[in-house]
Amino acid sequence: MKSKTKYKNKEIKEKLTSILKKINKDYIYLSFEKSFQYQNFDSIDYLNFILKIQSIFKIKINNKELNKIKSLNDLINLILRKL
Secondary structure: OOOHHHOOHHHHHHHHHHHHHHHOHHHHHOOOOOOHHHOOOOHHHHHHHHHHHHHHHOOOOOHHHHHHOOOHHHHHHHHHHHO
16 A cells, blocks of 8 residues: 555545545536635535545644635645645
C-alpha cells in the first residue's frame, strides 16, 4: 500500500474523482476550479465526500478548514498540506 506522503496532485485528483463517481455518477463532471456552491453539489453528499476523504487519506479536516474549502482544488491543496 502506498504511503500517504507519496501522493501527488494528479493522484489525489484521480482519487477524488473516483470517490465522487461512487457518490453520484454525475459528480465526475464537477469543475475542480469552480465553487461547490455553483455546481449543484448536494450538502449531504458533500459531507459524505469529506468523511470518505478523511478515511482514505487518514487525515482530519476540522470545521475551520472545512469552511475554507470552496472548490475541489482547495480540497486538493488542503490534502497535500496535511499529508
